[in-house]
Amino acid sequence: MTEALKLPIIDLTSPDRISTASSIRQACIDYGFFYLLNHGIEEELLGKVFEESKKFFLLPLEEKMKMPRKEHRGYTPLYAEKLDPTSSSKGDPKESFYIGPLEDITTPVNLNQWPSEEILPSWRRMMESFYKKLLSAGKRLLSLIALALNVEEDFFEKVGALDKPNAFLRLLHYPGELGSSDDEIYGSSAHSDYGMVTLLATDGVQGLQVCREKFKQPRIWEDVLPVDGALIVNIGDIMERWTNCLFRSTLHRVMLSGKERYSAAFFLDPNPDCMVECLESCCSESSPPRFPPIRGGDYVQERLRLTYAS
Ligand SMILES: O=C(O)CCC(=O)C(=O)O
Numbered sequence: 331m332t333e334a335l336k337l338p339i340i341d342l343t344s345p346d347r348i349s350t351a352s353s354i355r356q357a358c359i360d361y362g363f364f365y366l367l368n369h370g371i372e373e374e375l376l377g378k379v380f381e382e383s384k385k386f387f388l389l390p391l392e393e394k395m396k397m398p399r400k401e402h403r404g405y406t407p408l409y410a411e412k413l414d415p416t417s418s419s420k421g422d423p424k425e426s427f428y429i430g431p432l433e434d435i436t437t438p439v440n441l442n443q444w445p446s447e448e449i450l451p452s453w454r455r456m457m458e459s460f461y462k463k464l465l466s467a468g469k470r471l472l473s474l475i476a477l478a479l480n481v482e483e484d485f486f487e488k489v490g491a492l493d494k495p496n497a498f499l500r501l502l503h504y505p506g507e508l509g510s511s512d513d514e515i516y517g518s519s520a521h522s523d524y525g526m527v528t529l530l531a532t533d534g535v536q537g538l539q540v541c542r543e544k545f546k547q548p549r550i551w552e553d554v555l556p557v558d559g560a561l562i563v564n565i566g567d568i569m570e571r572w573t574n575c576l577f578r579s580t581l582h583r584v585m586l587s588g589k590e591r592y593s594a595a596f597f598l599d600p601n602p603d604c605m606v607e608c609l610e611s612c613c614s615e616s617s618p619p620r621f622p623p624i625r626g627g628d629y630v631q632e633r634l635r636l637t638y639a640s
C-alpha cells in the first residue's frame with residue numbers, strides 16, 4: 331500500500347523571499363522534494379514540449395539509434411540504464427534523450443545531438459527554449475536555496491557552480507505495456523539524483539514515488555501526485571554533501587502502471603570544476619563534515635559510470 335504525499339508548494343515569484351527560503355529549508359529537511367509554482371515555464375510551452383517529445387520517441391528505433399548517447403548527450407534505448415545498480419533486472423524499461431549545455435563547457439564544439447530538421451522541424455528550437463527557461467528557474471531557485479542555508483544568495487555563483495553549470499535536460503518515455511518480468515514494473519528503479527537540484531515536469535500520468543528514510547528497512551514508498559502547473563523539485567546528492575545531509579537527497583522511483591508516461595527531468599549540476607565542500611553553516615564541532623571535498627565533475631562522472639556500467 332502506498333500513500334500520497336502532501337508536499338509543500340513553493341512560489342518562485344513570492345515577494346517574501348525570507349519566508350519562501352524558510353519554507354524551502356523545511357521542505358528540504360523533511361522531504362528533499364517540493365512542488366514549484368510560477369517557475370516561468372508556460373503551460374503552452376510545456377504542452378508543445380511533450381508533443382515534440384512524443385513525436386521523437388515515435389520514430390523508428392533505427393532513426394533514434396542514429397544518435398546514441400555519447401558524452402552524455404543523445405538517445406538511450408529501453409533497458410540501457412539501471413538506476414539501481416544493486417537490482418538484478420536487465421535495466422530500466424524506459425527510453426530517453428539527453429540534451430546537455432547549449433554552450434559548451436570544456437570543448438570548442440557543441441556536443442549535443444539533434445534529430446534531423448527534415449523529420450522534426452521545430453524540435454531543436456523548442457527544446458532549446460525549454461532548456462533555457464529551466465536553467466533560469468533553476469538559478470533563481472538556487473538563490474533561494476542559498477538563503478535557506480544561511481549563506482549569501484549568490485553563494486552558488488560565487489563558488490563557480492553556476493558559471494556554465496553542467497545541466498542536462500532528459501526527455502523520458504515509459505512504455506504503456508508492462509514487461510514479463512517482476513522487475514519491469516519499475517520504469518526508473520530506486521535512486522537518488524546526483525547533482526544540486528532536479529526540476530521535473532510530467533505529462534500528468536502518475537508513477538513517481540519517494541522513500542523518505544533511505545536507510546530504513548522495509549522501505550516505505552509514498553506517491554507524489556502531479557499538481558497542475560507545478561514542477562516537482564528534488565534535492566540531489568551534491569546538495570546533500572554541501573549541506574552535510576541537512577537537506578536530503580531522497581530516494582525515488584517510477585512505477586509503471588500500464589499507461590504510457592512522458593516526463594522531462596532537468597538535472598542542474600554544478601560546473602565540473604566547482605569544489606563541493608561542506609558549508610560552514612551546516613557543520614559544527616558536534617556535527618563534523620561527513621564527506622571530504624570533491625570536484626563536482628568527478629562526483630557526477632563516477633555516479634554515471636555506475637548506472638551505465640553493464
Ligand atoms: O520520470 C520521472 O518522473 C522521474 C525520473 C527520474 O527520477 C530521473 O530520471 O532521475
Ligand SMILES: [Fe+2]
Nearest residue numbers: 521522523582
Ligand atoms: Fe531521479
